[in-house]
Amino acid sequence: MGGGDCIPPQDSKKNMATDIEIDAATAATAATAPTATTAATQINEENRDANIDDKETIRKGKTSYVWSHFTVLPLAENGGKHLAKCHHCPKKYGCHPTKHGTNSMNKHLKGAHPWIFTKGGKKGTLHSFMPKAGEEGEPIKVSKGYNFEEYKKTVAEFVVLDEMPFRVVEGIGFRRMMKKFEPRFPVPSRFTVSRDCYQLYLEEKKKLKEWLVKSCVRVCLTTDCWTSNQNLGYMSLTAHFIDDEWKLQRRVINFCQIENHKGETVGREIEKCLREWGIEKVFTITVDNASSNDLAIAYIQRKLYTRGGLVCGGKYMQVRCCVHVLNLIVNEGIKEQHTSIESIRNVVRWNSTYLMLQRAEKFEKAFDRLLDLEPDYLRWFGGEDGGGKKKVGPPAPIDWQHARLFIQFLRVFYEITLSFSSSLHVTSHKCFHEIASIQSQLTSWSFNQSELLGSMACSMKNKYDKYWGPVDKFNPLLLVAVILDPRYKLDYLSFCLEDVYDKEVSTRMTASVKLTLDTLYKFYVNEVVVDREREDDGDFSKNILNDNASLSTGAKGVSESRVNMWKKQKREKANADSMSDVERYLAEDTLEVEDFDILYW
Numbered sequence: 001m002g003g004g005d006c007i008p009p010q011d012s013k014k015n016m017a018t019d020i021e022i023d024a025a026t027a028a029t030a031a032t033a034p035t036a037t038t039a040a041t042q043i044n045e046e047n048r049d050a051n052i053d054d055k056e057t058i059r060k061g062k063t064s065y066v067w068s069h070f071t072v073l074p075l076a077e078n079g080g081k082h083l084a085k086c087h088h089c090p091k092k093y094g095c096h097p098t099k100h101g102t103n104s105m106n107k108h109l110k111g112a113h114p115w116i117f118t119k120g121g122k123k124g125t126l127h128s129f130m131p132k133a134g135e136e137g138e139p140i141k142v143s144k145g146y147n148f149e150e151y152k153k154t155v156a157e158f159v160v161l162d163e164m165p166f167r168v169v170e171g172i173g174f175r176r177m178m179k180k181f182e183p184r185f186p187v188p189s190r191f192t193v194s195r196d197c198y199q200l201y202l203e204e205k206k207k208l209k210e211w212l213v214k215s216c217v218r219v220c221l222t223t224d225c226w227t228s229n230q231n232l233g234y235m236s237l238t239a240h241f242i243d244d245e246w247k248l249q250r251r252v253i254n255f256c257q258i259e260n261h262k263g264e265t266v267g268r269e270i271e272k273c274l275r276e277w278g279i280e281k282v283f284t285i286t287v288d289n290a291s292s293n294d295l296a297i298a299y300i301q302r303k304l305y306t307r308g309g310l311v312c313g314g315k316y317m318q319v320r321c322c323v324h325v326l327n328l329i330v331n332e333g334i335k336e337q338h339t340s341i342e343s344i345r346n347v348v349r350w351n352s353t354y355l356m357l358q359r360a361e362k363f364e365k366a367f368d369r370l371l372d373l374e375p376d377y378l379r380w381f382g383g384e385d386g387g388g389k390k391k392v393g394p395p396a397p398i399d400w401q402h403a404r405l406f407i408q409f410l411r412v413f414y415e416i417t418l419s420f421s422s423s424l425h426v427t428s429h430k431c432f433h434e435i436a437s438i439q440s441q442l443t444s445w446s447f448n449q450s451e452l453l454g455s456m457a458c459s460m461k462n463k464y465d466k467y468w469g470p471v472d473k474f475n476p477l478l479l480v481a482v483i484l485d486p487r488y489k490l491d492y493l494s495f496c497l498e499d500v501y502d503k504e505v506s507t508r509m510t511a512s513v514k515l516t517l518d519t520l521y522k523f524y525v526n527e528v529v530v531d532r533e534r535e536d537d538g539d540f541s542k543n544i545l546n547d548n549a550s551l552s553t554g555a556k557g558v559s560e561s562r563v564n565m566w567k568k569q570k571r572e573k574a575n576a577d578s579m580s581d582v583e584r585y586l587a588e589d590t591l592e593v594e595d596f597d598i599l600y601w
Helices: 012-031 036-059 103-112 148-161 166-170 172-181 190-215 263-277 292-305 322-348 353-373 375-380 397-421 431-446 451-467 476-483 489-500 503-535 538-544 551-577 581-587
Strands: 070-072 083-086 092-094 219-227 233-242 248-258 282-287 318-320
Touching: 083 103, 092 103, 148 166, 148 190, 166 172, 166 190, 219 263, 233 263, 248 263, 263 292, 282 292, 292 318, 318 322, 322 353, 322 397, 322 431, 322 451, 353 375, 353 397, 397 431, 397 451, 431 451, 431 476, 431 489, 476 489, 476 503, 489 503, 489 581, 503 581
Parallel strands: 219 282, 282 318
Antiparallel strands: 070 083, 083 092, 219 233, 233 248
16 A cells, blocks of 8 residues: 555645546547548648758757657557657647747756755655656756766665676676776676675665655555564565655565564564664554565554554554455365365466466476476376475376366456555545455356366455455455546445445445545544644744743734734635535546556546
């Protein structure tokens, strides 16, 4: 689940209106089908514009800095219109060589992406100024003159960003390349690079820590624990948050060895990490279904409650990992067919069941041929597996038939797993849709005529009911996220609950989720009010009318304070009588748009 506050900024409606206008213009262009004459005219105009564009480019050239942040789109993709797309967001602006200038693009960069004009780049972190993979239009930072320290740091960035081993710098090809690029630069050894990478980590950690403390951003955490082959326990902790430009960010803030997987041990490590990073505001923590995690969450709640860093007292903090629950459901269904799957797994030695079956099924004839021509192939199955048991296999024809059925069956869950597992996009508003789809699919398969498919679906449906059957066991934030998606809102949630469960459950849960949404709204409104009261002189105004107030204030100050108090009371009364932002949002029509990004809305 993505991090950040639930309530979008006040100018989100303005942005939404702009997006709607762009979509409407695009739809109107696509809906117009030109005749043969119109098409010929359009082609001539496009050729003429292209010639003008070429001449203008040759004569003037694109000298403005904005072209380092915008890409001119092909005419064919935009109905003959000259448009340029921003590298940092989906905004498009007209760029006709004779009709448009660069003022609009310049204002967009200064207003929407001010970090471009700062010395440290976006947030001053490593990924701020490094171009993304596949983006050739990004500006390149060119150093002036020979700078040994800068080159060393660049090599460390190369190793980190491309996840290269340290020994890559000692390869013949790398050294030859660096010799061509800069003969004066002595390529460092792998030991030097490892130290440079660690120093780069310390620098980046310091920048990120300063930014987190300064921004007071609220984060969502995901954590996981596991045991290595050496029987050592490890824990990872990742922070997810939305930055000032409403973009989802994630940072691994801890990867450490732990004594055991007990709840209090995990809780202490999480609290220690949060203290180190200066993080006090935590919205949710996503964990798997291990019972020890309940104790870990309770420990964190106790520690953060005293610091005022919880939302609604931490009532909605614990979120159970949807991927882990889905994995338990799928394993429950296929465990009865363990023999067929294991016989194929012993051939290809692959962990992912769906991908393994998908790849191996194409080589069924090759494995049969191998059985006839290679005696060692059959002899290999006579040995024991890692657990001391006789290996299952080789796969028989019935196993391959089952595999083809499993592929169709597991494809649905594989695609849903990918949707759940996305870490580059917000997924909280998608979770309930996928959960409802699983329920409908399992119910349908339970009545399938195939005995194999029907029995698997029934087993999985029982496991589904254990974790996701009673909808009141859901973290209500998963349902609130559906309401905050302007394409669906409360009416769709009510309809979906009635379709998946029944009318009684729908009525009860709709009222409960609406109450949760109102509670969250009041919490955030109160935070805003508290912040504003700290800035104004409200407390001072009250003290003036107190008996212990300073007599030096004078009559004029008392009068002004009384007027300010009256205006404040008037605003509070007006707000109480009018509709809240939540009520106005729910009363508006749903948004009809494709390729929707909830953070750009």
